[in-house]
Amino acid sequence: MHLHLSAPDSACPTSVTPRLRASWRRSARYGLSADEMRPVFTGSVDTGSLLYECGTAVLRGLQATLANEPVSMMITDPDGLVLSRICEDGTINRSLDRVHLAPGFYFAEQNAGTNGLGLALADRAPSLVRAEEHYCAGLRGYTCAAAPVLDPVSGAVAGSVNLTTWSDSASELLLALAQSAAGNTTALMLARGAGRSAHPMPRGEVFRVYADRMSAPEASVLTPGWRNGFAEARSAFRSGRAVAVVGEAGTGKTALASLARRELRRERVLSVRPPAPDDAEAWLELWAPELGKDSTCVIISGVDRLPAWVTGELAGLLEQVRADEGMAPYVLTASSADEVPEELRRLVDTVVEVPALRFRPDDIQPLARHFARQRRRRDVEFTPVAMRTLTAYDWPENVRQLRQVVREAAGRTDLIDLNHLPPEVFTGPGRPLTRLESVERDEIIRCLTEPGTTVGEAARELGVSRATIYRKMAQYRITIPDRAARA
Template sequence: MEKAVAVAPRLRASWLRSERYGLTEDEMRPVFTGSVDTGSLLYECGTEVLRGLQTTLANEPISLMITDSDGLVLARLCNDSAINRSLDGVHLAPGFYFAERNAGTNGLGLALADRAPSLVRAEEHFCTGLRGYTCAAVPVPDPHTGGLAGSVNLTTWSDSSSELLLALAQAAAGNTAALMLARASGRKVRPTPRGEVFRVYADRLQHRDEPLSPGWTGAVGQARDAVERGRVVAVTGEPGAGKTALVSLARRELRARERVLSARTPAPEDVEAWLTLWTPELEKDSTCVIVSGVDTLPAWAATELARIFTSVRTGEGLQPFALTAESFDTLPEPLKPLVDAVVEVPPLRSRPDDVLALAHHFALTDRHRAVTFTPSAARALQGYEWPGNVRELRQVVREAATRAEVIDVHHLPAEVFTGASRPLSRLQALERDELVRCLTEPGTTVAQAAQRLGMGRATVYRKMAQYGIKLPGRS
């Protein structure tokens, strides 16, 4: 009973979303696409894992499926012809989209919407056509981004035992994620967010000797003007671009002593406790809560957040909350009607003039005294693309500043000297890092580096081209 009670609110929220999508109990809208990406890492690893599970379940009427993050069924494996024919009849087959907006409440749709393991039995399905099945589905994370790659879905007859169905789906999804990580060219998956709530000291960025670029200050001005007019602001931009810092600065320019809190979205299983932790702060005077990354929230949590924000939204004056997301399009649907103004933060690569100013600021903040960057190090920092934006810059500077007060190229990581290229294996990354380490040692020529590495000069130049290594002062 306890488990049923815990799951019921998610199912109720899913039924409400299904109604808002315009579905009825008697009508599903599975959309067919003419192509399925069979070359993706998810497809490759997921089908490999499911084939092994299919062998184990050879005599069971269970259909094993892989879907992408939009609910498109990529693969379906099953030895039972009866259930295969039945699933074809409801279009739960490769090439069909089966998300909530297409098929109402169902296992894979709920797992993708809430980004959490889901079991939907018989009558719990929104559409009557699916009530003959029980579906268990589990999200699969993307090893490159830590976002959502897709799901593993197991479907059986509703009168079959479902006790182990979710456990099997969780094991298959876990094995798929592990295999994807092992084959993802040595990249590490982003850690699961923990949902921290902390105070933002934006004034530390505000009082600086060097002003930041017009791209940044213009965005701050847009946010400040919108906040001053009593609008709800959503700040968008790439991960690590400084969305929370920007909206905090805008608030501080209007109300210098305001208490600004940032609430980072947590893992799906921790959302309920996370909401309980910080929502009481919205009622306090001179307090603003910035909810970061709302586009990663489970669907039910976005609905609850919209209800909370609606209840505290003021008729006039500064609103007690702001949002951040990668783009307006990725904002959850329940939150979009609340947003009055969208401000986009330009990525760091679009404002290279900010790199050194921020680097000096971060070094001073972390080391508590100023550091110097050599001209070569400065050129390297300004020439890098910064895919991780300001967050990556801070990490690079923090590590370099612990090693020296005068930061030169050999204090910087190999990535700073590497142009955009295909992902590297672990061995390739080690080779690249060793090349950069030797080439950036003070006074070292290419010929000397080649000798230390046991390579010819031509090989070193070829490797530099292969890895996109560009060192200041060297062609």
């Protein structure tokens, strides 16, 4: 399959990769010239963030091994704002000050054209930009290697590590060092953010949606917020419009789109999820040929998490296959309308928003019963107090989290009660817990959720006083329905 590539800018070196050529085109679209950079300075940087703390610690360790090398090491935020710069070579520091590659300045592509850290943030992938590969002439005396730092919990780009040296210096190991430093920063963020679990990295799954997770009759019992979005999507599909479904992760964007689509037209629906940056080209080649087939709709999930060069390729593909008549053969999903990349936004006719589950409490009971029935292949009952607990929880991971909780509980019983639910649903939002605190919280909840157990009995089993139990419940924000009646 031939991927769509526009002609590069006439000044772009002929030997550059497609990613760099795409970056030069974006730089031209931003209105930059080879002689122009647009440095934006902010009066302060966030030196109290976990990214700053961990990134600086990692770079100081790396500095010890590169003490005699003219390499400047930087941490930036996700917008390209330089947070810190570590280097003992005064000559390169003064030179970088002159081009504003210094703390407090933004150095994204919009400000400085094609450069290492800007490209790493745009494409969410490690990037090496040498000498003449820089868009702006003022940067062509340097070689820059950068890698994105991923938030270990959300998986989003938290910032970048950038290593800059002179253009005539050896750069073979520079990118490997940047990748290692970025990975170590993510690992240190996870370690210091105790009590959290790592977010799975993107894998680029491509799968067929057969009947989806819900049928139309079940969808009709959901709240007006979900039904309104479903009706809006169905109306847009009926008119042949291209749709973007937006909302928080786990809200059911793909479910809504595929259900609305299949109710109108019993076609084949493929869902594709964002790939790891290194797999992006193979990912496109795997599913893009399906766009041109009759009676096939492709739901492209998480377009706001795609590398910038992939966004450009995807926009070209969608323009090629967009139907002249009938229903547009694709649906896009993103976290919000504002996060849909500009190149794709113009290929969307209708935006449908799926509310977060915390704004749809009336959805929780029918969804919970549906997921339990899926797991046991028969109806599963919930005690009233268990259902009140599920309804009161705010579900930060939305429907995806509710599905997991209910399916695990239903796998153990035909009557779900408090003691079948995980500790998380009894705990309000708060700071991350250490591993020891998590164990203590879980033990308290285990005792308190045993049928008929009072606070006094839980205290005796744990070997502490009732006052301690109440204090720990407040500390961990534990709320268990009907607890006052069983004090």
